Amino acid sequence: MSAKTKKKRVGFDLDGVIIGKPFFVPEFVMEKLVRKKGRRLAYRYPESKTERAIRKISHIPVFRPPIKKNVSVIRKLHKSRRYQLFVVSSRYSFLEQRTEQWFKYHKLKMFFKDIYINLADEQPHLYKEKMVKTLKLDIFIDDDLRLLKYLRRKIKNVDFLYVKDYKKNNNMPK
Ligand SMILES: [Mg+2]
Numbered sequence: 001m002s003a004k005t006k007k008k009r010v011g012f013d014l015d016g017v018i019i020g021k022p023f024f025v026p027e028f029v030m031e032k033l034v035r036k037k038g039r040r041l042a043y044r045y046p047e048s049k050t051e052r053a054i055r056k057i058s059h060i061p062v063f064r065p066p067i068k069k070n071v072s073v074i075r076k077l078h079k080s081r082r083y084q085l086f087v088v089s090s091r092y093s094f095l096e097q098r099t100e101q102w103f104k105y106h107k108l109k110m111f112f113k114d115i116y117i118n119l120a121d122e123q124p125h126l127y128k129e130k131m132v133k134t135l136k137l138d139i140f141i142d143d144d145l146r147l148l149k150y151l152r153r154k155i156k157n158v159d160f161l162y163v164k165d166y167k168k169n170n171n172m173p174k
Contacts, residue, residue, distance in 0.1 A: 018071065019102065129154050
């Protein structure tokens with residue numbers, strides 16, 4: 001395959017990009033659940049069994065609808081055959097089964113070459129930094145602006161798109 005026709009490798013975050021937030025948990029609670037306090041970029045791991053159990057319940061596929069407009073973009077990119085699509089999510093290992101269930105339930109697995117989650121429970125920004133490099137992605141799309149700013153500082157020659165950017169400016173990869 002010549003360089004000209006080489007497929008672009010596009011990575012998608014999962015929650016907030018492909019999967020909607022559950023409708024019964026307000027935004028500020030979600031933020032509190034996942035992010036540590038303070039200015040430094042750091043994420044919490046739910047240490048207690050109870051909290052992990054609650055999170056597992058909230059991740060039952062029927063509570064987490066796909067984000068339709070983004071899924072339709074993914075369908076189009078897949079159909080064009082000019083892209084290889086990946087999911088790179090920092091979901092912790094206790095959500096592995098839920099993630100598989102979600103893709104099965106919503107029948108969206110076939111659009112992606114591979115789906116990766118954070119099975120070693122690393123800090124999300126470090127995990128994503130590693131995966132963007134390992135998978136040699138050209139584009140990575142996420143809804144976490146602080147994380148994207150971190151990645152932009154660390155990795156050059158990759159387009160890091162904020163999910164709200166393309167809602168507003170329609171600057172999806174062409
Ligand atoms: Mg996200």
